[in-house]
Amino acid sequence: QVTLRESGPALVKPTQTLTLTCTFSGFSLSTSGMCVSWIRQPPGKALEWLARIDWDDDKYYSTSLKTRLTISKDTSKNQVVLTMTNMDPVDTATYYCARTRGGWYAYWGQGTLVTVSS
Amino acid sequence: AIRITQSPSSLSASTGDRVTITCRASQGISSYLAWYQQKPGKAPKLLIYAASTLQSGVPSRFSGSGSGTDFTLTISCLQSEDFATYYCQQYYSYPWTFGQGTKVEIK
Numbered sequence: 001q002v003t004l005r006e007s008g009p010a011l012v013k014p015t016q017t018l019t020l021t022c023t024f025s026g027f028s029l030s031t032s033g034m035c036v037s038w039i040r041q042p043p044g045k046a047l048e049w050l051a052r053i054d055w056d057d058d059k060y061y062s063t064s065l066k067t068r069l070t071i072s073k074d075t076s077k078n079q080v081v082l083t084m085t086n087m088d089p090v091d092t093a094t095y096y097c098a099r100t101r102g103g104w105y106a107y108w109g110q111g112t113l114v115t116v117s118s
Numbered sequence: 119a120i121r122i123t124q125s126p127s128s129l130s131a132s133t134g135d136r137v138t139i140t141c142r143a144s145q146g147i148s149s150y151l152a153w154y155q156q157k158p159g160k161a162p163k164l165l166i167y168a169a170s171t172l173q174s175g176v177p178s179r180f181s182g183s184g185s186g187t188d189f190t191l192t193i194s195c196l197q198s199e200d201f202a203t204y205y206c207q208q209y210y211s212y213p214w215t216f217g218q219g220t221k222v223e224i225k
Contacts, residue, residue: 103209
């Protein structure tokens with residue numbers, strides 16, 4: 001059974017760095033073709049794709065956010081970490097991690113709401 | 119980045135209606151398109167991938183079609199549990215992108 005769970009702070013201040021952790025089970029990120037992404041959704045708005053890390057450590061980022069994002073993995077802990085620097089109130093959103101093998105996301109975490117406010 | 123234009127942004131329909139939602143890509147994406155359903159407070163649920171392949175467990179009233187730049191999600195006979203927001207996603211080239219969503223509401 002594949003599960004993913006996001007964790008991290010619910011509240012961050014403007015200019016701070018956000019660190020989110022995706023802890024997963026039911027698959028290994030060392031398996032060929034396996035990938036994990038981060039996707040966010042501001043309240044009442046659409047989904048926004050942020051980043052992806054692959055089994056071979058290849059990484060891909062949103063064009064508009066790439067200077068602020070870093071994605072990494074710890075295969076032994078079954079975790080993927082996303083850091084986002086210089087947080088702003090417009091970054092307030094629910095952040096999801098999700099698994100893909102072919103480009104579509106069949107498995108998602110429940111999401112974690114991050115509010116950016118002083 | 120490839121831009122996905124989804125339409126309509128919302129629609130009102132009745133149970134039993136046939137509903138069609140469209141996504142148009144700013145450039146050709148072959149069949150690298152997925153469709154999701156999202157209910158309030160929940161993560162998106164995969165409905166269709168590769169433009170027309172039904173995800174396991176998804177009712178057959180959902181279908182997808184299209185290739186290149188124009189794609190369609192059809193719900194053949196709307197059920198009460200289908201009232202939700204629907205998103206398309208392209209995975210042809212990075213960065214992957216989502217449409218803006220279509221909210222299906224009860225008429």
